[in-house]
Amino acid sequence: MNGTTTDRIRRHLVGLKMPRALDALQTTLSRIEQGEVTELEAIEALLGEE
Secondary structure (H helix, E strand, O other): OOHHHHHHHHHHHHHOOOHHHHHHHHHHHHHHHOOOOOHHHHHHHHHHHO
16 A cells, blocks of 8 residues: 555544554554455444454
């Protein structure tokens, strides 16, 4: 994923006060890259962290 996009996602999570999702972001991105989860599943997982 583009570094700039990742940075924007991090800023959004901070602005939304989602610290657990922020902590889980890198692991979640790795899981997408490895094909373990789809993008929608990753979004669900990040939201579920909160």
